Amino acid sequence: EDQVTQSPEALRLQEGESSSLNCSYTVSGLRGLFWYRQDPGKGPEFLFTLYSAGEEKEKERLKATLTKKESFLHITAPKPEDSATYLCAVHSGTYKYIFGTGTRLKVLA
Amino acid sequence: GAVVSQHPSRVICKSGTSVKIECRSLDFQATTMFWYRQFPKQSLMLMATSNEGSKATYEQGVEKDKFLINHASLTLSTLTVTSAHPEDSSFYICSARDRREGLDTQYFGPGTRLTVL
Numbered sequence: 001e002d003q004v005t006q007s008p009e010a011l012r013l014q015e016g017e018s019s020s021l022n023c024s025y026t027v028s029g030l031r032g033l034f035w036y037r038q039d040p041g042k043g044p045e046f047l048f049t050l051y052s053a054g055e056e057k058e059k060e061r062l063k064a065t066l067t068k069k070e071s072f073l074h075i076t077a078p079k080p081e082d083s084a085t086y087l088c089a090v091h092s093g094t095y096k097y098i099f100g101t102g103t104r105l106k107v108l109a
Numbered sequence: 110g111a112v113v114s115q116h117p118s119r120v121i122c123k124s125g126t127s128v129k130i131e132c133r134s135l136d137f138q139a140t141t142m143f144w145y146r147q148f149p150k151q152s153l154m155l156m157a158t159s160n161e162g163s164k165a166t167y168e169q170g171v172e173k174d175k176f177l178i179n180h181a182s183l184t185l186s187t188l189t190v191t192s193a194h195p196e197d198s199s200f201y202i203c204s205a206r207d208r209r210e211g212l213d214t215q216y217f218g219p220g221t222r223l224t225v226l
Contacts, residue, residue: 044153046217087152101151101152
């Protein structure tokens with residue numbers, strides 16, 4: 001069964017304290033892995049798409065990486081404005097999009 | 110990135126009335142749009158997949174007669190919550206599938222907060 005698991009559920013960091021969020025997946029044929037950022041009361045904002053193992057993408061303080069089993073979202077020197085829920089989703093070989101439950105990140109000043 | 114709008118952003122209605130929510134892809138054509146529901150502090154729950162020119166595909170447990178979906182054009186999908194009740198109160202989010210330039214990504218609207226009194 002296709003499955004996406006994100007960890008940790010919640011993460012508190014001090015400003016400047018780098019860390020990584022994990023997205024583990026089990027799917028029948030990966031067509032794409034997506035990272036989104038969601039602020040309270042808003043729709044998810046697209047961050048990255050990764051298509052194959054070994055691929056990496058960067059945007060400001062964020063860097064996403066992909067292996068055959070998981071993806072990491074690395075946050076370097078985070079700022080309070082990076083506080084949000086980060087969602088991971090996969091597009092499987094059965095053409096389904098499966099979302100993880102998200103990681104709630106809080107960056108303290 | 111691509112832009113997806115939703116209207117209204119917030120709606121309050123009385124029990125028994127119907128509410129229509131619009132989802133538009135502003136700068137690209139989307140043959141496929143998705144409708145999600147999200148409860149507080151929970152992830153997105155896919156309700157249905159909307160395909161332009163054909164009937165929507167509903168997820169298990171979602172009442173198609175309750176949640177009417179119409180995808181009449183390549184830039185517009187609508188979700189109508191019929192005879193709304195307080196338990197239908199939720200955050201509804203749409204997304205549009207962008208397949209331009211060989212990519213395949215969902216872009217989300219800002220969401221609609223529905224409160225049924």
